[in-house]
Structure formats: structure tokens, C-alpha cells
Amino acid sequence: MPDVTLARIEKDLLALSRFGYNETDKGVYRQGFTDVDMEARRWMMQQFEAAGMTARMDGAGNVIGRYGPDDKPAVLIGSHLDSVPAGGIFDGTLGVVAGLECVRTIIENDIALAHPIEVIGTSEEEGRFGGMLGAQALTGSITPDWLESAHDPSGLKLKDAMAKQGLNHLDVLHAYKDPDDIKAFLELHVEQGPVLEAAHKTIGVVEGISGVFKWLVRLIGKADHAGTAPMNMRSDAFLGVAEFAHEIQRIINEEGTERSRLTIGRVELKPGFPHTVPGEVEFTLVGRDLEPEVMKALSNACRRVLSSIARKHRLMFEYEQMSWLEPMPCSSPIVDLVEKHTKQRGYSYMRMPSGAGHDTQFFAGVTDAGLIFVPSVGGVSHAPDELTHWVDIEKGANLLLDCVIELAAA
Amino acid sequence: MPDVTLARIEKDLLALSRFGYNETDKGVYRQGFTDVDMEARRWMMQQFEAAGMTARMDGAGNVIGRYGPDDKPAVLIGSHLDSVPAGGIFDGTLGVVAGLECVRTIIENDIALAHPIEVIGTSEEEGRFGGMLGAQALTGSITPDWLESAHDPSGLKLKDAMAKQGLNHLDVLHAYKDPDDIKAFLELHVEQGPVLEAAHKTIGVVEGISGVFKWLVRLIGKADHAGTAPMNMRSDAFLGVAEFAHEIQRIINEEGTERSRLTIGRVELKPGFPHTVPGEVEFTLVGRDLEPEVMKALSNACRRVLSSIARKHRLMFEYEQMSWLEPMPCSSPIVDLVEKHTKQRGYSYMRMPSGAGHDTQFFAGVTDAGLIFVPSVGGVSHAPDELTHWVDIEKGANLLLDCVIELAAA
Numbered sequence: 001m002p003d004v005t006l007a008r009i010e011k012d013l014l015a016l017s018r019f020g021y022n023e024t025d026k027g028v029y030r031q032g033f034t035d036v037d038m039e040a041r042r043w044m045m046q047q048f049e050a051a052g053m054t055a056r057m058d059g060a061g062n063v064i065g066r067y068g069p070d071d072k073p074a075v076l077i078g079s080h081l082d083s084v085p086a087g088g089i090f091d092g093t094l095g096v097v098a099g100l101e102c103v104r105t106i107i108e109n110d111i112a113l114a115h116p117i118e119v120i121g122t123s124e125e126e127g128r129f130g131g132m133l134g135a136q137a138l139t140g141s142i143t144p145d146w147l148e149s150a151h152d153p154s155g156l157k158l159k160d161a162m163a164k165q166g167l168n169h170l171d172v173l174h175a176y177k178d179p180d181d182i183k184a185f186l187e188l189h190v191e192q193g194p195v196l197e198a199a200h201k202t203i204g205v206v207e208g209i210s211g212v213f214k215w216l217v218r219l220i221g222k223a224d225h226a227g228t229a230p231m232n233m234r235s236d237a238f239l240g241v242a243e244f245a246h247e248i249q250r251i252i253n254e255e256g257t258e259r260s261r262l263t264i265g266r267v268e269l270k271p272g273f274p275h276t277v278p279g280e281v282e283f284t285l286v287g288r289d290l291e292p293e294v295m296k297a298l299s300n301a302c303r304r305v306l307s308s309i310a311r312k313h314r315l316m317f318e319y320e321q322m323s324w325l326e327p328m329p330c331s332s333p334i335v336d337l338v339e340k341h342t343k344q345r346g347y348s349y350m351r352m353p354s355g356a357g358h359d360t361q362f363f364a365g366v367t368d369a370g371l372i373f374v375p376s377v378g379g380v381s382h383a384p385d386e387l388t389h390w391v392d393i394e395k396g397a398n399l400l401l402d403c404v405i406e407l408a409a410a
Numbered sequence: 411m412p413d414v415t416l417a418r419i420e421k422d423l424l425a426l427s428r429f430g431y432n433e434t435d436k437g438v439y440r441q442g443f444t445d446v447d448m449e450a451r452r453w454m455m456q457q458f459e460a461a462g463m464t465a466r467m468d469g470a471g472n473v474i475g476r477y478g479p480d481d482k483p484a485v486l487i488g489s490h491l492d493s494v495p496a497g498g499i500f501d502g503t504l505g506v507v508a509g510l511e512c513v514r515t516i517i518e519n520d521i522a523l524a525h526p527i528e529v530i531g532t533s534e535e536e537g538r539f540g541g542m543l544g545a546q547a548l549t550g551s552i553t554p555d556w557l558e559s560a561h562d563p564s565g566l567k568l569k570d571a572m573a574k575q576g577l578n579h580l581d582v583l584h585a586y587k588d589p590d591d592i593k594a595f596l597e598l599h600v601e602q603g604p605v606l607e608a609a610h611k612t613i614g615v616v617e618g619i620s621g622v623f624k625w626l627v628r629l630i631g632k633a634d635h636a637g638t639a640p641m642n643m644r645s646d647a648f649l650g651v652a653e654f655a656h657e658i659q660r661i662i663n664e665e666g667t668e669r670s671r672l673t674i675g676r677v678e679l680k681p682g683f684p685h686t687v688p689g690e691v692e693f694t695l696v697g698r699d700l701e702p703e704v705m706k707a708l709s710n711a712c713r714r715v716l717s718s719i720a721r722k723h724r725l726m727f728e729y730e731q732m733s734w735l736e737p738m739p740c741s742s743p744i745v746d747l748v749e750k751h752t753k754q755r756g757y758s759y760m761r762m763p764s765g766a767g768h769d770t771q772f773f774a775g776v777t778d779a780g781l782i783f784v785p786s787v788g789g790v791s792h793a794p795d796e797l798t799h800w801v802d803i804e805k806g807a808n809l810l811l812d813c814v815i816e817l818a819a820a
Contacts, residue, residue, distance in 0.1 A: 245648060274675040
């Protein structure tokens with residue numbers, strides 16, 4: 001098997017990192033449909049063409065480089081080019097740059113293809129406008145009404161942001177790719193978590209993307225003077241959420257798996273004064289697992305435990321399910337393929353879930369899709385000090401190359 | 411023993427409630443040194459004079475009605491005339507109006523006095539400018555530098571608010587009363603808590619005002635992606651405060667008394683996003699008890715437990731002691747006197763601490779001081795729906811009268 005050339009990957013990643021780089025905090029600010037985001041996309045198209053591919057931008061802002069025969073379903077390699085505010089230089093870009101390097105290597109080594117390869121730099125994966133626009137457009141889960149109403153946290157509408165870049169938001173619907181024209185989808189991404197590093201593994205063979213539910217929970221008791229209200233006569237809403245938080249590990253032990261996550265990330269007390277017993281608390285509960293049944297078991301247990309704690313502390317319990325995204329398994333043939341080539345390369349690896357969302361999750365709904373992780377130092381991502389060692393990037397790209405060759409070669 | 415005339419108390423309380431009454435929320439807005447506060451004080455002086463007392467306003471804005479012989483230390487009856495924003499009509503005013511009614515009743519019944527009686531409507535007890543200005547001025551715990559720098563939450567300086575009312579802030583220091591001129595201090599106040607109502611008692615014989623400590627606590631862990639960070643690799647700061655809250659009752663059971671209070675009233679998570687493991691939490695801890703040793707034991711236990719929880723959850727623990735106010739016991743001769751007359755009147759009663767602060771706590775430092783509670787319906791205070799039944803007010807005022815007569819009569 002041929003190998004990728006790390007120096008070219010490094011050069012492309014560093015070049016991309018200049019689009020939106022902030023000298024003050026050293027972070028990348030390349031949010032979807034900003035000027036720098038569009039500049040990066042045009043730059044990427046130039047690299048596709050320089051490598052001998054045809055390049056185009058679709059109606060959703062995805063940039064697509066294509067190489068190979070025209071009459072067969074394509075093997076897609078994709079990840080995103082946009083960043084969060086103050087993001088790092090590997091998140092997303094790695095998968096696009098590595099995809100390009102795979103095609104360069106295939107061309108250099110005169111590997112004949114039975115299927116074309118498309119390298120896709122997807123648009124707006126980080127959710128500035130509330131979705132994963134590029135991947136959703138390609139896989140057909142964007143509706144016209146959503147395109148009309150989507151807006152960023154400042155209130156700027158997606159359609160206005162796109163218009164400013166010369167794009168018509170309704171053209172997003174033209175980005176849809178007929179699944180019959182797709183053979184498979186592969187994504188190489190940094191883990192954005194601490195698992196691989198802690199386990200001393202180079203490759204994460206991702207089995208699926210965890211499902212997520214998000215609740216907004218309210219516990220309502222009674223605000224009292226913290227001096228005059230005896231402890232046993234209070235209805236202290238904070239004690240309710242505190243007792244629940246204390247039970248979270250037990251709930252996971254009893255109902256979940258080692259892949260389960262339950263997180264209380266936002267908590268607001270009312271009135272929130274030092275000398276007042278909190279009469280009300282509102283908090284978010286986010287649950288994740290790779291199995292739908294486990295997600296249901298976790299959410300049922302959370303509801304039972306919250307009800308019971310509310311009764312005990314004389315609180316009213318109410319919650320709103322803000323979202324419920326089903327887990328999305330990666331295709332087993334692709335998972336097996338990735339694992340096989342990892343073993344052949346002799347790389348250390350582990351099978352694992354992805355707790356974070358990725359473009360792959362939309363492609364997994366329409367084709368054979370797979371996701372490969374390489375380690376994030378300290379688990380850090382979405383921050384200027386995001387780092388993946390070049391040696392790990394090289395291995396990840398070589399693995400991607402092997403998989404692409406097996407899927408696309410004649 | 412003679413009785414007070416409830417109708418006059420009722421009339422005065424309702425009249426006072428008009429100063430600062432808000433038609434929209436039905437609350438009283440009579441914060442210290444506002445126009446309506448000063449109007450209420452001048453009205454109160456007129457009532458003192460109408461009852462046959464001499465009346466004056468001292469340099470701190472306290473209004474003082476005096477009756478009786480001039481050559482002996484005075485028996486003081488006092489409480490405050492200012493209110494919190496959107497307050498009720500009984501808090502503070504009851505003690506002033508009942509004091510006036512005691513003097514009226516003594517005059518009507520030709521009771522000869524060996525000691526003069528002074529009825530005091532204290533100023534700025536609710537802490538708009540950060541203290542209990544009137545009572546502190548009378549008992550000598552105000553300093554010139556504090557007078558220069560004190561300001562309300564909007565930044566308005568005390569000295570400017572006083573100047574606007576024609577008062578010179580440095581005259582506050584002239585309000586100091588030589589303790590040799592004071593025989594005793596008595597205050598009748600609504601409980602502002604639920605204890606008397608729940609215990610079906612009419613009178614609370616207050617043994618002392620609880621001490622208070624206030625901590626600002628920080629637990630610092632590590633912010634992580636709620637999807638990618640496994641439960642056992644997190645340093646979740648919220649789990650730290652939750653576990654501590656869970657231990658609060660145990661801490662009180664082991665180190666405190668039934669009079670102890672520990673309250674977490676304000677909690678702020680950082681970054682406070684639903685999908686991020688909270689890397690940091692800042693919260694307030696307010697502790698109260700009637701015994702200095704118990705306060706120390708509680709605070710030591712809180713420190714130990716927080717340290718241990720921080721270690722367990724891999725958090726850094728730091729705290730700042732924002733304030734430590736020692737408990738202030740009421741004088742036992744006065745407590746016994748109040749209890750004796752309660753029994754003689756045949757009123758139901760209980761001994762109890764005051765968890766909230768009152769003017770009494772400053773007088774207890776310089777003279778024999780006592781505090782009498784009557785029930786607050788539902789424990790509500792500092793709110794428009796504050797209510798104490800007239801029948802309970804009548805009993806409280808009669809008890810005050812009996813105590814004053816025993817202390818002041820010839």
C-alpha cells in the first residue's frame with residue numbers, strides 16, 4: 001500500500017488555519033458563511049484543481065473535488081471547513097485535507113479506480129444557524145421553511161448571511177445527492193475527547209454517533225428567608241437538583257453503559273440571593289448513549305428519580321424535552337473495513353462511540369458510512385490549544401487512504 | 411394591668427402604609443432617606459406630639475418621642491420605619507406604632523413613671539446603604555469613613571441621599587446615645603418566618619439574634635464536552651457543590667442545633683452551557699446559629715466536607731469569608747421579664763432565636779435588650795402579602811405594655 005505525504009497535509013492544514021486566524025487569542029474564527037469561510041472554500045477548490053480534480057461549490061456552500069470515472073457511485077470523503085469561534089486548526093479541516101491527500105497519493109501511484117472519489121468540505125457543521133447545513137443538504141434533510149427561518153444567535157438570518165455571499169438559500173435544496181450515486185462515506189476527525197490519549201491508542205474505530213436528549217427541568221419550591229425558615233420547613237429547590245446530581249452515577253450504573261453520559265450543564269436559581277432559600281431551579285439535563293433502548297431507560301430513570309426527589313423535598317417537578325436525537329450507528333461493513341486496515345497497518349486502536357455530532361451521522365442514514373478518530377491531546381477541542389500530533393495525523397490519513405482504495409479501486 | 415387599644419394601632423399602621431404605597435403591586439416602597447420615608451417620619455413625630463410626647467429627629471434620621479421624668483435613664487421602645495422595596499405594612503412599623511400606643515395607654519391610665527420612655531422610629535434598618543444606620547448610630551458603631559463611602563446598589567452615596575433630605579451625614583455621629591442614659595431596649599416585631607404559626611404560638615420570646623457567616627466558595631475542575639468526556643474522566647464542578655448540598659443536613663445533625671441554618675442561595679456555573687461539563691462553580695454559603703461555638707463547628711465542618719469532596723471530584727476548592735457576625739444574645743433579665751408577662755397574660759408562647767437581623771442586636775451590645783415576635787401568616791415578609799392577624803398584634807402590644815410598665819413605672 002502507498003503512504004500519504006504528511007508534509008503536504010501539514011502545509012494545507014496550516015494554510016487553512018490562516019483563514020479567520022485571530023492574532024490576539026490565537027483562535028480560528030471561521031464560522032459558516034462569513035467572508036473568511038467563503039475564502040477558505042475558494043482556496044480549497046483551488047487545491048482540488050491543482051491536484052487534478054474537478055472542483056465545484058454546491059448550493060449549500062459545500063465544496064466538492066471529484067476525481068475518477070463518471071459512471072459509478074462515488075466514494076465520498078468529507079468533513080467540515082467551518083469552525084466555532086476561537087476554534088482550533090484540526091477540527092473538521094483534517095478530514096478534508098486528508099481526503100485531498102488520499103486523492104493525490106492515488107494519482108501519484110497510478111491506482112486505477114472503478115469508482116470516482118469526491119472530497120467534500122462541508123458547510124456550517126458547527127451549527128451557527130442551528131443545524132449541520134452542508135451534510136443535511138447533501139443527504140436531504142433540509143426543508144424550505146427551515147431555510148426561511150434559521151438564524152444565528154445574534155438574530156441574523158441564514159438566508160441573509162447566504163445572500164451576502166452571493167448564495168440563494170433555496171439553492172440549498174439543489175445540493176441533495178441521490179443516494180444511488182453514493183457508494184460510501186468516510187470521515188477522518190480528531191476525537192475532541194480524552195479517551196484515545198488516556199488509553200494510549202492511535203486510532204478510534206467509531207461504531208456510531210451517540211443519540212442525545214436534552215431536557216429543560218424545573219423544580220419549584222418556596223423562596224424563604226434563609227435566617228427565619230428552619231431547615232425542616234423549607235422547600236429548597238436547589239437541594240432537589242443537588243440530590244438528583246448525586247444520583248446520576250447510580251442511574252448510569254443501573255440503567256446505562258460505559259458509553260452513557262448524563263450532564264447538568266446549566267443551572268439557574270431563583271431568586272438567587274445568598275440570604276434566600278432558592279424557591280426555584282431551572283437546569284438542563286443532557287443524556288447520551290449509543291443504543292436507543294439505553295437512552296429510553298436513562299430518560300425513564302431520570303424522570304422517576306426526579307419525581308421521587310421532588311416529593312421528598314416538597315417540590316413541583318416539570319420538564320420539557322427540548323430535543324431527542326436517535327443514535328446513528330456507523331455501517332458495520334465500513335467499521336469492519338476500518339478495523340481490518342488498522343490491524344494491517346499495525347496501528348493501536350479501539351472501537352468507540354462518538355459522543356459529539358459529526359457530518360457522518362447524516363450520511364449514515366443514506367449510505368455505508370464510517371468515522372475514524374485520531375487522538376486529541378488533553379481531550380481539548382473547540383479551543384485555540386487544540387492539538388493532534390502529526391504522527392497520529394499521518395497514521396489516520398494512511399488508514400483513510402487504505403479504506404478509500406479498497407472501496408474505490410478497480 | 412391596662413390594655414392597649416387595638417383600633418388606634420390599626421389606624422396608625424394603615425396610615426403609615428400609605429407612605430410609599432404602590433397601587434400596581436400593592437407593595438410599600440419606603441426605602442431609607444427617600445422622600446416618602448422622610449414624610450412618614452415627620453408624620454410619626456406629629457403622632458408623638460399628639461399623644462403628649464416631645465418629638466425630635468436626630469442626626470441619623472431616627473424620630474424619637476419622649477415622655478416622662480427627665481433625670482433617669484430611659485426605657486427605649488423601638489423598631490424601624492423604612493421598608494424594603496415592595497415590602498409589607500407590618501415589618502418595622504408595628505414596633506413603633508405599638509410603642510406609641512403603650513405610652514398613650516400609660517398616660518390614659520395615669521401610670522406614674524420613675525423612668526422616661528422613648529419611642530424610636532429608627533432609620534435605614536433594611537440596609538439600602540449596607541448597614542442598620544439608625545440603630546448603629548444610636549449605639550455608636552458608625553464611623554466617619556463609612557459615612558463617606560456608603561452607597562446604595564445604584565451607586566448613590568448615603569451622604570448625597572441625606573443631603574437631598576436636608577441632613578448632614580456627619581450629624582449621624584451626634585445621634586449616639588450615652589448607654590448610661592438607657593435603662594433598657596424593647597422591640598416588638600413580626601416573626602418574618604413560619605415557626606410561630608406552625609407551632610400554634612402567639613408570642614415568640616426571642617433569646618437572641620443568630621450570628622451569620624457568609625462564604626463565597628469556588629470549586630474549579632475542568633470544562634469538557636458533555637458528549638466526548640466519559641463520566642469517570644470528568645472534573646465536574648457542579649457534582650462537587652451538589653454533593654456538598656447533599657451533606658448539609660448531616661453536617662447540621664452532627665455539628666449544629668435545631669437553630670442552625672446552612673443555605674446555598676446563589677450558584678453560578680461556568681461556562682453554563684447545556685452541552686459542556688461545568689468546569690467551575692461559584693456559590694454562596696450562609697450559616698447561622700445562636701451560639702458562637704456552634705457557628706465555628708459548622709464552618710469547620712463545611713470546610714472539611716468541601717475539602718474532601720473537592721479531592722474526590724478532582725476539584726480545586728477555595729473560599730472567601732465575606733462576613734462573620736457573632737450571635738447577639740438578648741439580656742436574660744429581659745427575656746425572663748417577657749416570659750413572665752406572657753405567662754401572666756396567658757398567651758401561648760415559645761422561646762426562639764431570631765434568624766433575621768433586627769435593631770435589637772445593636773442595643774443588646776450596650777444595654778438590656780429584648781425582642782418579641784408575633785406570627786407572620788405563612789412566614790411571609792418583605793412582600794406585599796405580609797400579614798399578621800390583628801388579634802396577635804393586640805396581644806403583642808399588650809405584652810410590650812406590661813414589660814414597659816414594669817421597667818419604667820414608679
